[in-house]
Amino acid sequence: METYKKDQHGSFSLPEPGNSQKDEMGSYNYKMFSLFNRKFKITEAEPPKDVKLVFYKFSDGGPHMMADQLQRFLVLHQDELDCTLEEAEKIMEEVINRRHHLTRYSRLSLNLDDFFHFLLCDDLNGSITSQVHHDMSAPLSQYFIYTGHNSYLTGNQFSSDCSEVPIVKALQRGVRVIELDLWPGSSKDEILVLHGRTLTTPVPLIKCLKSIRDYAFTRSPYPVIITLEDHLTPDLQSKVAEMVTQTFGVMLYYPESDSLVQFPSPESLKHRIIISTKPPKEYLESNGIKQKGALSPGGRNSSDEDEEASGIPDPAAELEADDWVSIEMNIA
Numbered sequence: 001m002e003t004y005k006k007d008q009h010g011s012f013s014l015p016e017p018g019n020s021q022k023d024e025m026g027s028y029n030y031k032m033f034s035l036f037n038r039k040f041k042i043t044e045a046e047p048p049k050d051v052k053l054v055f056y057k058f059s060d061g062g063p064h065m066m067a068d069q070l071q072r073f074l075v076l077h078q079d080e081l082d083c084t085l086e087e088a089e090k091i092m093e094e095v096i097n098r099r100h101h102l103t104r105y106s107r108l109s110l111n112l113d114d115f116f117h118f119l120l121c122d123d124l125n126g127s128i129t130s131q132v133h134h135d136m137s138a139p140l141s142q143y144f145i146y147t148g149h150n151s152y153l154t155g156n157q158f159s160s161d162c163s164e165v166p167i168v169k170a171l172q173r174g175v176r177v178i179e180l181d182l183w184p185g186s187s188k189d190e191i192l193v194l195h196g197r198t199l200t201t202p203v204p205l206i207k208c209l210k211s212i213r214d215y216a217f218t219r220s221p222y223p224v225i226i227t228l229e230d231h232l233t234p235d236l237q238s239k240v241a242e243m244v245t246q247t248f249g250v251m252l253y254y255p256e257s258d259s260l261v262q263f264p265s266p267e268s269l270k271h272r273i274i275i276s277t278k279p280p281k282e283y284l285e286s287n288g289i290k291q292k293g294a295l296s297p298g299g300r301n302s303s304d305e306d307e308e309a310s311g312i313p314d315p316a317a318e319l320e321a322d323d324w325v326s327i328e329m330n331i332a
Helices: 049-058 067-076 085-099 112-119 165-172 205-215 234-251 281-286
Strands: 020-022 027-032 036-041 177-184 191-193 224-230 273-277
Touching: 049 067, 049 112, 067 085, 085 112, 165 177, 165 205, 177 205, 177 234, 191 205, 191 234, 205 234, 224 234, 234 273
Parallel strands: 177 224, 224 273
Antiparallel strands: 020 027, 027 036, 177 191
């Protein structure tokens, strides 16, 4: 069916057939309601002023940057003193292959947009090196920690699958706090990880624990904190304690005393697993105990599991699992 659009005189003219048309500027015209056109244009973010200044500085004011100029940028501006011309050529080749696949054989340099694309590529131009430059000997409570929430979910919180795979991926990204929600299974000794009272499909706890053991320190040697949201009976709690002890062995951190004056440091906790938990909500409710959020370092009350911006509480206060949420350790 042919469609019409209104011309400048107010009448309707017959356009050329076709559902959409692309002009020379990369814009697309889509016919709406069989009468009018709506125009969308795909644009890339423009390089900011400081990027432009650096590009033209090292390209000697020209519109293209050659391999030797890119090497000079990496050595002088990025402080990558060991960068060779061959490495710069490989970086340039990779950027051209990604952005100019059809014309890659005829391109021997980077334009401004190519250079901007290179700066934003984590695999080609990582923004932070793996070397730690902060003092890691202060108490753990003085750091921000990279934290996960419902770390076992593969998708949404209502109907997705629970799996150990998202936990592995989180640890490979450098996440240092993993949250597991523990619920009893259908059999007597079964312990499952799932988002309670939803349609999420469970994963056995032992799978999650073994994945944490195997991948905890692939990205960083600093401690991994496992937050357990416990909905178990006392018998199943004892079984969890046994599973955790057997799975982690000497990796598991045990406090030297029941009352800590201050937290140990990240440096002293390298390659250690810390367990953070609290009494089940069901137990607290049955005993008439009202849960209160602990004070964050800013003096505000932390809410329950939906509050993801609280800090680590004072070590003298009761350590609740939710109090570990949303803190990012400086492991750069």
